[in-house]
Amino acid sequence: MPLPLVVAAGGLAVAAVSGVAAGVDGVRRSRDASGRVSRAKKHVVSAASRAESAWAEADRHVRAYGDLQLHVQVDTLGAWASWLEENERKVRDFEGHLVDGVAIPPFDLPELKLQVIEAERMLSGGVSAGIAGVLARQAALTGVHSLASAGTGTAISGLSGAAAKSATLAWLGGGSVAAGGSGVAVGTIMLHGIAVAPALLTFGLGLNVQGHRAQTRAREFEKESRIEVARLKSQRLLIERLEVRVEELELVLHGLDERASEALDELQQVEFDPAGHVELFMRVALLIEGLREILATRVVDEAGVLTPESEQVVIIHRTSTASTTEAPT
């Protein structure tokens, strides 16, 4: 065989082997990309599920706190309203007076009674939608539920994006190979009647390029998924702190209610004499006042949205879920 032919044959053999190797590597890379996308999706779904569970748990907790609020209103404020009603004439004499330099809290008996009636209605399930106070407290009971949906919605929305990208990436596992430019190149070469070796090399390189590109897209998907997982983790941990806040309010409400009930029991047991029991009366009035202030401190507002204070959770979450087109420096 003439030397040029030997060289040419050797070159063709190298080209063929290289082409096959590049093609195999390209297919491996494409499969690797598909696997990465699949694993990344699973991580996001898992993180979203954990965040959703945290919302559900917070929801249950806020509902329990709302239930405690209603019972305090019905039992303690109800008992206080009844006592005030029975002793209204004597109590009126106190109005505007100071005890040890402390002003006696104003007694708005109609409003107090209305608050108790609203709470009773809510506990019995008969809610009047026209009463703003009721709506507010109803929101305290149910608001987090809508937040849970919102929280999950964010995650789901992230998933939607991921799913869309996954669909985009789906072709990377092999479809692109079948439809890629390398096929055209092979066809062109074969059309010209050239040997298989250069065609194999070109085809293999085409597959390899597809594999590298698939890995880049998969890496981009992985990046976004990992960021989403990190955000969902932040969201979940902040939700857990929101529960701590509810526990705190629960503890304070319970502490004041316990003391107010005891003092009120004591007051109910005496034959009320404004001159002789003014200090006992003041203790009850102040405790009830404090109790009402805590009752007015809500975790969620009338629309079922977190109050401005706890809304920070959402703000922080939104900040960290802002577009990732501009990475932090």
Add this chain to the structure above:
Amino acid sequence: MSTNLPISSNTTGLSGPVAAEEVFDRVVGAVREWQETVAVEATKQRAIAAEEARWLAAIEADREILLTYLDRSFDERAESFRRLFEELDRAMSGDTTHVADVLGAITALAMKSPFQDLKDVDTVTANLHDPNYGW
């Protein structure tokens, strides 16, 4: 460019040497394109990894600061509530002014949520480093 490859004419009418030259050019072009693409994709992947690292670091740092702040705040507040309720129990047998003061402190503390301070990470960080910060 010519070649000694014994390529015969084909249906396209191209002569052997011409076809071989074209094939050679295509192969060289494909190799060059492959090299360029691999380099470009490697660069892109490094950029993606760097961007991911920056984002994750920023999210984790923010999370750490905010959670540390909230946890410390809730711990301090729990202790404050415990002390205030003890003080309230003592005050209940004393004068009304003291009861009013302690109750005022309890309700003020309860109404001020630690979440109110989470306006931005910089403020939270500054508070965390302030030894005189009131929780």
